[in-house]
Amino acid sequence: MIRVLVADDEHLVRAGLRRILETDDGISVVAEAGDGAEAVAAATRCRPDVALLDVRMPGVDGLAAAATIAAAPQAPKVVMLTTFDVDEYVHRALRAGAVGFLLKDTPPRDLIVAVRTVSAGHAMLAPTVVRRLIDHFAEHGPGRSAEARERLSVLSRRELQVTRAVGCGLSNMEIAERLTMTEATVKTHVSRAMAKLGVTNRVQAALLVRDADLT
Structure with a gap:
C-alpha cells in the first residue's frame, strides 16, 4: 500500500485529490494538511511514502515544506502540484528535493500514475515542465x-x-x-x-x- 500525504490550503481540493487517489486500491491517503507547517508535521507523524504538496500555501509554502520534508531521514518522495506553470517554481522545487512536478489540470489517471511512479523511485514531470527544463539547460x-x-x-x-x-x-x-x-x-x-x-x-x-x- 502506498501511503500519501496531501497538502493544499483548499479543503475541496484536498477532498478531490483524496477521492481520485483512493480509487486505486493500492493507494491510501493517510494525512491531509492545509499549509506547509502542517505538512511537515504530518510527514513526521505519519511517515507517508509520497507527499503531494501544493506550491502556494499560507505561512510556510509548499516549496519550503518540500525542502524540509525531503531533507528528513527516510523522507517520502515529494511531488509538487500547482496551477502555475512557472519556471521559478519548477527549478526551486527540484532543487529543494522534489521528484515530481505536476499541474492541477493533470488528468486523474495521470495523477495516480505519478504517485505510483515516484513511489517506485522514478521522477515524474509534467510534459510542459520537461520542455521548460530542456530550454533552461540549452540556455545556461x-x-x-x-x-x-x-x-x-x-x-x-x-x-x-x-x-x-x-x-x-x-x-x-x-x-x-x-x-x-x-x-x-x-x-x-x-x-x-x-x-x-x-x-x-x-x-x-x-x-x-x-x-x-x-x-
Whole structure:
C-alpha cells in the first residue's frame, strides 16, 4: 500500500485529490494538511511514502515544506502540484528535493500514475515542465557548467559514470546493463555519489549532470 500525504490550503481540493487517489486500491491517503507547517508535521507523524504538496500555501509554502520534508531521514518522495506553470517554481522545487512536478489540470489517471511512479523511485514531470527544463539547460551559460563540473570532480571515475547515466534518465537496471555491473553495485555508487554531491535524490543529481553538459 502506498501511503500519501496531501497538502493544499483548499479543503475541496484536498477532498478531490483524496477521492481520485483512493480509487486505486493500492493507494491510501493517510494525512491531509492545509499549509506547509502542517505538512511537515504530518510527514513526521505519519511517515507517508509520497507527499503531494501544493506550491502556494499560507505561512510556510509548499516549496519550503518540500525542502524540509525531503531533507528528513527516510523522507517520502515529494511531488509538487500547482496551477502555475512557472519556471521559478519548477527549478526551486527540484532543487529543494522534489521528484515530481505536476499541474492541477493533470488528468486523474495521470495523477495516480505519478504517485505510483515516484513511489517506485522514478521522477515524474509534467510534459510542459520537461520542455521548460530542456530550454533552461540549452540556455545556461559557461559559468554554471564550470561550477557543476567542479562539484562533480569529487566523484570517483565509476561514480561519475553512474551519475552521468542517471543524468540520461536511466534506471538502476539499465545502468547495470550499460556498465556491466550488478544492480546492487549501481545502487551503492548512486548512494555514495549523492552523498558526496550533497543532493537528496536522483533528479537533483541529474540536474547537476546536465548543468555540467555531461549527458
